[in-house]
Amino acid sequence: MSSITNREILLVSRPKGMPTHDNFKMIETPLREIADGEMLVRTLYLSVDPYMRGRMNDQKSYVPPYKLDEVIVGGVVGEVTESKHPNFAVGDKVVGYLGWAEYNITKGEGVHKIPPYAPITTALGVLGMPGLTAYFGLLDIGQPKEGETVVVSGAAGAVGTVVGQIAKIKGCRVVGIAGTEEKCSYLRDELGFDAVIDYKAVTDIKAALEEACPNGVDIYFDNVGGDITDAVLRLINHKARIALCGQIALYNQEKPEVGPRVLPQILINSALLKGFIVSDYAKQFPEGMKQLGQWVVEGKLKYRENIVEGFDNTVEAFLGLFRGENIGKQLVKVAE
Amino acid sequence: MSSITNREILLVSRPKGMPTHDNFKMIETPLREIADGEMLVRTLYLSVDPYMRGRMNDQKSYVPPYKLDEVIVGGVVGEVTESKHPNFAVGDKVVGYLGWAEYNITKGEGVHKIPPYAPITTALGVLGMPGLTAYFGLLDIGQPKEGETVVVSGAAGAVGTVVGQIAKIKGCRVVGIAGTEEKCSYLRDELGFDAVIDYKAVTDIKAALEEACPNGVDIYFDNVGGDITDAVLRLINHKARIALCGQIALYNQEKPEVGPRVLPQILINSALLKGFIVSDYAKQFPEGMKQLGQWVVEGKLKYRENIVEGFDNTVEAFLGLFRGENIGKQLVKVAE
Numbered sequence: 250m251s252s253i254t255n256r257e258i259l260l261v262s263r264p265k266g267m268p269t270h271d272n273f274k275m276i277e278t279p280l281r282e283i284a285d286g287e288m289l290v291r292t293l294y295l296s297v298d299p300y301m302r303g304r305m306n307d308q309k310s311y312v313p314p315y316k317l318d319e320v321i322v323g324g325v326v327g328e329v330t331e332s333k334h335p336n337f338a339v340g341d342k343v344v345g346y347l348g349w350a351e352y353n354i355t356k357g358e359g360v361h362k363i364p365p366y367a368p369i370t371t372a373l374g375v376l377g378m379p380g381l382t383a384y385f386g387l388l389d390i391g392q393p394k395e396g397e398t399v400v401v402s403g404a405a406g407a408v409g410t411v412v413g414q415i416a417k418i419k420g421c422r423v424v425g426i427a428g429t430e431e432k433c434s435y436l437r438d439e440l441g442f443d444a445v446i447d448y449k450a451v452t453d454i455k456a457a458l459e460e461a462c463p464n465g466v467d468i469y470f471d472n473v474g475g476d477i478t479d480a481v482l483r484l485i486n487h488k489a490r491i492a493l494c495g496q497i498a499l500y501n502q503e504k505p506e507v508g509p510r511v512l513p514q515i516l517i518n519s520a521l522l523k524g525f526i527v528s529d530y531a532k533q534f535p536e537g538m539k540q541l542g543q544w545v546v547e548g549k550l551k552y553r554e555n556i557v558e559g560f561d562n563t564v565e566a567f568l569g570l571f572r573g574e575n576i577g578k579q580l581v582k583v584a585e
Numbered sequence: 586m587s588s589i590t591n592r593e594i595l596l597v598s599r600p601k602g603m604p605t606h607d608n609f610k611m612i613e614t615p616l617r618e619i620a621d622g623e624m625l626v627r628t629l630y631l632s633v634d635p636y637m638r639g640r641m642n643d644q645k646s647y648v649p650p651y652k653l654d655e656v657i658v659g660g661v662v663g664e665v666t667e668s669k670h671p672n673f674a675v676g677d678k679v680v681g682y683l684g685w686a687e688y689n690i691t692k693g694e695g696v697h698k699i700p701p702y703a704p705i706t707t708a709l710g711v712l713g714m715p716g717l718t719a720y721f722g723l724l725d726i727g728q729p730k731e732g733e734t735v736v737v738s739g740a741a742g743a744v745g746t747v748v749g750q751i752a753k754i755k756g757c758r759v760v761g762i763a764g765t766e767e768k769c770s771y772l773r774d775e776l777g778f779d780a781v782i783d784y785k786a787v788t789d790i791k792a793a794l795e796e797a798c799p800n801g802v803d804i805y806f807d808n809v810g811g812d813i814t815d816a817v818l819r820l821i822n823h824k825a826r827i828a829l830c831g832q833i834a835l836y837n838q839e840k841p842e843v844g845p846r847v848l849p850q851i852l853i854n855s856a857l858l859k860g861f862i863v864s865d866y867a868k869q870f871p872e873g874m875k876q877l878g879q880w881v882v883e884g885k886l887k888y889r890e891n892i893v894e895g896f897d898n899t900v901e902a903f904l905g906l907f908r909g910e911n912i913g914k915q916l917v918k919v920a921e
Contacts, residue, residue: 303853311823311853474848487647493852507843512810516829516860517639517647524852 253280257320257350258563264305267501267571272305273321273564283354289331290343290353290360292560292583296324296373297567298407299472300526302500311526320348324373326363327353337362344372349563351583364538367545374407374578375552376541378527382494383411383470384537385530390492390523391468395420398462400481403472404442405432407578408494411541412470413442414550421468424461426454426477428573435576440551448477455480465489473498475508482514491515493524501571553577589616593656593686594899600641603837603907608641609657609900619690625667626679626689626696628896628919632660632709633903634743635808636862638836647862656684660709662699663689673698680708685899687919700874703881710743710914711888712877714863718830719747719806720873721866726828726859727804731756734798736817739808740778741768743914744830747877748806749778750886757804760797762790762813764909771912776887784813791816801825809834811844818850827851829860837907889913 254277261274283289301323304315315321325347329337334357337343345360347353363372374380386408393399399416403409404425413436416423424444425436433445444461451457458466458480465486471478474496485491499506515522530537544550555575557566560583570579590613597610619625637659640651651657661683665673670693673679681696683689699708710716722744729735735752739745740761749772752759760780761772769781780797787793794802794816801822807814810832821827835842851858866873880886891911893902896919906915 309853311855471848474846478848493848496849496852499846499849505845505849508846509841510810510835510844511848512807512814512829512858512860513832513835513841515858516832517645519647519860519862519865521860522848522851522858524848524855524857526855529855 253352254278255280255350255352256560257348259318260305260315260321261318263307263317264302264501266503268302268305268568270564270568275561280352281354283331283333285333286335286356287354288329288334288337288357290325290327290345290347290355291330292325292327292347292351292353293342293585294326294370294373294556295349295563295581295583296378297563297570297579297581298323298378299495299497299500299570301567302497302571320350322346322348324378325353326369326372342369344369344377351560364542366542370554370556370578370580371545371552373580374554375411375545375550376538379407379578380411380541381530381534381537382527383408383415384541385527385533386492386494386525387412387415387468387470389530390521390525391416391470391490393419393421393468396422397467398422398424398464399468399470400424400426400458400462400466401470401472402426402477402481403495403497404436404445405429405576406472407575409470409472410436410440410552410577411550414440414544416468417441418544418549422462422464424458426473432576435553455483458484468492470494471496475499475506479509479511482511485514485518485520487518489518489520491520491522493522497571554580556580556582558582589688590614591616591686591688592896593684595654596641596651596657597654599643599653600638600837602839604638604641604904606900606904611897616688617690619667619669621669622671622692623690624665624670624673624693626661626663626681626683626691627666628661628663628683628687628689629678629921630662630706630709630892631685631899631917631919632714633899633906633915633917634659634714635831635833635836635906637903638907656686658682658684660714661689662705662708678705680705680713687896700878702878706890706892706914706916707881707888709916710890711747711881711886712874715743715914716747716877717866717870717873718863719744719751720877721863721869722828722830722861723748723751723804723806725866726857726861727752727806727826729755729757729804732758733803734758734760734800735804735806736760736762736794736798736802737806737808738762738813738817739831739833740772740781741765741912742808743911745806745808746772746776746888746913747886750776750880752804753777754880754885758798758800760794762809768912771889791819794820804828806830807832811835811842815845815847818847821850821854821856823854825854825856827856827858829858833907890916892916892918894918
């Protein structure tokens with residue numbers, strides 16, 4: 250295999266604010282031979298996710314920062330093309346946290362075979378990290394009850410679309426907040442959201458929320474933070490639950506932003522606010538994947554993927570996340 | 586009894602910012618006769634509490650606002666001086682939510698006889714609402730484990746002193762934040778806090794906290810909000826728990842304050858933040874009172890009361906809460 254030249258994407262400088270192409274560098278390296286216990290995985294699809302922005306800062310966070318001049322690691326679906334690993338054979342389709350690279354050599358830590366009942370790309374989306382994030386955040390923190398009102402921000406993203414649909418399955422009124430009419434139509438017409446708010450089109454987000462949530466907000470699943478979250482928190486009900494999943498509105502700010510203090514709203518409503526990362530629920534992943542898979546097979550849980558073609562376009566696809574370009578899961582197709 | 590003239594304190598205007606004497610009015614009214622099922626309670630002690638400030642605003646909160654030109658209702662310890670109520674006899678010492686008045690006529694709703702094992706004033710403090718607030722907020726939300734670091738703001742108040750001592754009983758490192766050297770000495774020397782921070786004396790609250798919390802903050806019991814809370818939240822550990830009990834720093838602000846956004850800190854630490862009011866735990870009050878009483882009897886739970894003499898000084902005692910004058914529970918002694 251030493252005749253293969255691999256391509257990898259490194260983080261070469263830490264973004265100040267919005268990342269740019271200059272923060273990344275693609276290099277070509279010859280692939281070494283695999284050793285006993287290793288396998289070679291050819292990347293078919295790789296995942297770009299908003300949380301990866303946080304790892305590009307040199308600061309304590311829920312996952313350690315990326316190191317400079319090292320390959321960026323994220324969700325990858327690939328095919329085993331060589332194996333000296335006892336549990337994986339050539340031809341296996343696998344998913345794991347691997348490098349932004351055309352090939353990865355791995356000992357298989359955190360790499361799993363993809364179950365056969367859905368397309369392999371779902372292992373990075375509805376049946377992968379984003380789906381599980383939605384599942385555990387909504388059900389464990391949100392504890393939705395029939396008839397309650399659930400608001401989800403970043404509703405058209407890989408996580409938000411699953412949150413809204415699970416909330417519908419649980420009999421809730423679901424209100425989605427997203428940033429284009431196309432996204433809002435998709436949520437309303439294809440996924441069955443009860444109300445949608447195009448936050449870029451409305452002049453008064455709080456008034457729009459009041460109209461969409463005549464009974465207030467019982468559960469808020471927050472992917473975005475910032476002004477949108479400020480508005481939602483003003484409408485929470487007694488004993489509301491807020492699942493804090495992401496703050497994409499704040500990820501690219503160079504300095505911590507100020508905003509209205511929100512703790513008084515949490516206090517006077519005896520509300521619960523819980524930050525989480527999907528790995529908090531690692532022990533329950535099999536249960537979550539089984540249920541999500543069942544809903545997908547039954548047609549109760551739909552998903553959309555936004556696929557960019559070509560490894561060369563990986564960085565551009567990542568940057569697009571912060572321009573709000575994707576509906577559903579953003580993927581890069583690297584090979585057939 | 587119609588020969589008795591009662592004195593009552595009414596809320597006559599809603600405070601803008603810090604309350605003043607002009608917001609209150611004392612009136613004299615002749616007492617009517619009690620009817621069947623009623624009793625007459627002579628006030629011995631009444632309680633002034635920070636949460637009452639919130640009820641003086643005309644806004645949705647965890648308790649309904651006081652109505653203008655009506656008597657202010659709060660915690661009262663009194664003696665039954667006349668009774669046509671089947672469950673209460675003349676001479677009974679009782680505690681309940683009653684008017685800021687020398688006498689109250691009541692049907693006994695929410696009024697309880699005071700158990701005999703501690704002074705009657707404790708029914709308004711360590712064995713009453715503030716003690717139960719500390720007990721349930723710390724134990725249910727905080728879930729303290731041995732060796733963890735607990736920070737409590739407003740540490741020298743009626744709630745904070747109990748929080749810190751229970752945290753010590755549970756084997757935690759306890760750091761108290763208070764506003765005078767006298768308060769800090771009391772917490773450190775008499776109550777056994779491991780470290781104290783006089784937030785008015787330090788120039789850099791975050792640096793002081795870092796020194797006092799070398800292992801970070803696992804539990805934060807917040808009574809004050811504002812800048813102090815901003816600083817504590819920057820030091821929370823993974824899976825920290827924040828019991829949101831009060832925000833006294835913000836109660837008297839005319840406009841909602843802005844501050845650094847705190848949700849990112851909650852998110853990246855998978856932290857839990859929960860607002861609560863003691864009545865959320867009403868069903869468990871007997872359990873809490875029993876345990877608190879046992880700790881008091883055993884000498885494990887100490888308390889201090891700051892007693893102002895005379896019903897005329899009630900409003901002044903209330904205003905003093907916001908000047909940080911009290912150590913422990915602030916009470917007004919109305920009669921022997």
